[in-house]
Amino acid sequence: MDDDVAGRPVEAPRAFDLARAEAAVRELLLAVGEDPERDGLRDTPARVARAYAEMFAGLGRDPRDVLTTTFDEGHEEMVLVKDIPVYSQCEHHLLPFHGMAHVAYIPAKDGRIAGLSKLARLVDLYARRPQVQERMTTQIADALVEVLGAAGVIVVVECEHLCMSMRGVRAPGSRTVTSAVRGQMRNPATRAEAMSLIRPR
Numbered sequence: 001m002d003d004d005v006a007g008r009p010v011e012a013p014r015a016f017d018l019a020r021a022e023a024a025v026r027e028l029l030l031a032v033g034e035d036p037e038r039d040g041l042r043d044t045p046a047r048v049a050r051a052y053a054e055m056f057a058g059l060g061r062d063p064r065d066v067l068t069t070t071f072d073e074g075h076e077e078m079v080l081v082k083d084i085p086v087y088s089q090c091e092h093h094l095l096p097f098h099g100m101a102h103v104a105y106i107p108a109k110d111g112r113i114a115g116l117s118k119l120a121r122l123v124d125l126y127a128r129r130p131q132v133q134e135r136m137t138t139q140i141a142d143a144l145v146e147v148l149g150a151a152g153v154i155v156v157v158e159c160e161h162l163c164m165s166m167r168g169v170r171a172p173g174s175r176t177v178t179s180a181v182r183g184q185m186r187n188p189a190t191r192a193e194a195m196s197l198i199r200p201r
Ligand SMILES: Nc1nc2c(ncn2[C@@H]2O[C@H](COP(=O)(O)OP(=O)(O)OP(=O)(O)O)[C@@H](O)[C@H]2O)c(=O)[nH]1
Pocket: 090, 091, 092, 131, 132, 133, 134, 161, 163, 164, 167, 168, 169
């Protein structure tokens, strides 16, 4: 057992079981009435297993391994990285949701800032899991507070959920917007400034 950023116990990272995933995909093909031995499908179970290993590579990974490179710049103003691509999967249907994340933070009083790419890596770490968009948004914000010590954070995520587009309600083009706001970013003027940078009129 390890601890997560808030000190709660989390399971140690588990190695992805490729053989098990491959067997499951083969079963699924049989269940839908396909022939997994036919030429075009012969390598599909192994291929899909490898794809899932990649798409769920964020499981069991720790934000502390991502927010590694920080700089003492004495910068106490807002930093925003916007339009970070998000590719995740909803845990209800295991179908993709994808779109953009916008991450802004106000550094701690000592002005410690993160390498910019680390914000995109953080989004990726939480996206590569079976997810719910609301939880992913919260996790990104909490990691910036708890690991980087940010004095304020706002995370806005806007995604299209394919479970709502290609099946079910069939509302293609609908987008879900979620946000998480922490610390000094709750100040209405600061929050408004962040939102105007994220969504210029
Ligand atoms: N809040 C939230 N809901 C999600 C997310 N991704 C998928 N869902 C929803 O999860 C719900 C699952 O509902 P169920 O009624 O159990 O499943 P379902 O019969 O397949 O539902 P429909 O999609 O309405 O056909 C659906 O309303 C999805 O739109 C997400 O990231 N956040």
